[in-house]
Amino acid sequence: MHKENDLKVIDVIEGIEGESLPETHIRTQAELARRERLEKTRRERDSLDDLNELAEFETRQSEIFLKDCKNIIRDNLSAGADVNWASLYNDKPYPPFVYKNPAPRYNLVAREKGVPQKRFFSELLFPSVKNARMQKENDAKAAYDLKTKQYEEGKEAGRATHEKERGVYLAGQSAYNSKVEELQLNFEKGDPAAVRSFARIALHGINLPDSINLYFDAAYLPGEKQLVIDCLLPAYYDLPRAVSYSYNKESGALVPAEMGEREYDAFYLDLIRQIALTAINTVINAIPGRLVERVGFNGWVENDKIGNTLETKACVITCDAARDVFAALDLLKCAPADCIRQLGGLTAKSMAGSDTVQPIVSAIPETDEAKRVPDNPEDGPKPPQYQPGEFKNVTKKLMGEMLEQIEKNLLQAARDKDDMVH
Structure with a gap:
């Protein structure tokens, strides 16, 4: 009672x-x-027992998912401001x-x-x-x-x-x-x-499609007034690719019409770029300039080639922006790829976790130009390539004490994802 x-x-x-x-x-x-x-x-x-109705339902769900993915920035322009x-x-x-x-x-x-x-x-x-x-x-x-x-x-x-x-x-x-x-x-x-x-x-508090489950961590450098976001992104092969469904009477099953490789690759790249820009925008909206003048973003994905260590995470996208520089961007009119490029962001050549880019660790400008190149350049030096077993040593050398925090939280995130509903 x-x-x-x-x-x-x-x-x-x-x-x-x-x-x-x-x-x-x-x-x-x-x-x-x-x-x-x-x-x-x-x-x-x-x-739904009728398979034709089920096909229509799944098609609607796919359309909603794709529309929501396309409008992540638009739907979250004020994210953080209401916190x-x-x-x-x-x-x-x-x-x-x-x-x-x-x-x-x-x-x-x-x-x-x-x-x-x-x-x-x-x-x-x-x-x-x-x-x-x-x-x-x-x-x-x-x-x-x-x-x-x-x-x-x-x-x-x-x-x-x-x-x-x-x-x-x-x-x-x-x-x-x-x-x-x-x-x-x-x-x-x-x-x-x-x-x-x-x-x-x-x-x-960022508004995302329910089938996308992100994990966020953050490192704060008070002396530099910089906050670095570490985000565990959805894996490249984990997201649905279907754009519609139809019922095949002969097989008695639903048949999905899926995006091709190039179309899906462009879709995934646009998605993680929007997530990166939205995350930076959210922090800038939520935290005043007296505490944070610069925001960095590291986007990580699972790399299941090796055991349960830090090397199972590959950094596939990074972006670093000063508050005033980011505020000058028109996120609605500027394509996510162009915004990332204007900020000097990096994306890996492969989104599946086999390639990686150097994660952001501080606001101190890089002197080695080979380590920071424009987003997806047609020509120019490639991001450093790490083989299994080498990634941990390289990142330790770059990040020092910050690596321990990233390692701890990303490993915890991996365990969290196993318990969560996808």
């Missing part, structure tokens, strides 16, 4: 743990909402006590006990009839009084349980809000951990 009142201050999903309690809460809520939408789509799909501290606090009141059990009614009890209606002439002529009726009435009243007592006792017990649960909820709510206040205070002071955590909160 108290199920709907048994609320939690924060929900928990195994594998999701942020650097702060508010971050954990926001990431968990985002993942729960995504899973709920996916489950709703699955139920709708399972409800304010007030929205992070939990001010949801605990529901009032409502006792759902019905109160006993004498008429129902009398009917259960078989109390007859009063009949004047019969009782006048036959006193035994009157005595029998009165006995049953007394029995019904006793039963009614007992039920009323039990009802009141149950109601008071329910109220006491409700108040106990309410106290636990309010205590948890107060503790959670204290953590939000602590995070806000540390953020205003420029504490690196708080800045990183708030950046991830903003990044996990």
Whole structure:
């Protein structure tokens, strides 16, 4: 009877743990909402028995997915700007006590006990009839009084349980809000951990198709006022390629019409470029210039050629932008490829994880021109190629202490993805 009142201050999903309690809460809520939408789509799909209708449904889903992928930047222009501290606090009141059990009614009890209606002439002529009726009435009243007592006792017990649960909820709510206040205070002071955590909160608010599940991490360099985003992107071969579906009567199955290799390659490149630009834009919108003047982005994909080590992640896209330079871009009018190129971004020759580009580690300009080349140049030096086993040593030399953080979080992300619904 108290199920709907048994609320939690924060929900928990195994594998999701942020650097702060508010971050954990926001990431968990985002993942729960995504899973709920996916489950709703699955139920709708399972409800269709007619294969022609199912083909139409799958075609609509493909069209929605492709449209959403095409409009990631457009749909997230203000992402990060609406992430304010007030929205992070939990001010949801605990529901009032409502006792759902019905109160006993004498008429129902009398009917259960078989109390007859009063009949004047019969009782006048036959006193035994009157005595029998009165006995049953007394029995019904006793039963009614007992039920009323039990009802009141149950109601008071329910109220006491409700108040106990309410106290636990309010205590948890107060503790959670204290953590939000602590995070806000540390953020205003420029504490690196708080800045990183708030950046991830903003990044996990980016609106994406539900079948795309990203993991964001962040490294903050307070001296340079630079924040570097590390994003675990969807693997090249994991995204759907179908643009439509049709029902083949002969085979009795749905037949997808898929993008060709070149078309899909262009689609995937455009997707990760939009993700990179959207992530940078989100951080710039969410974090003031006094804390962050420069934002970098490293996009990683799985590389399953080797064991469960850092070398299983390949950096396939990087971008680095000063706040004023990025603000000068017209993200709606400028193609993502052109925006990345104007920012001096890099993309790997292969998106499958076999090639890699040098990840961004600081705002200090590179002196070796071979390490930074225009995005997908037709001519010019190629990004460094790493063979299995060499990547960890190279990145250690480049990143130093920052590598430990990236390694730890990216490995955690890999384990998280195994537990999540795709």
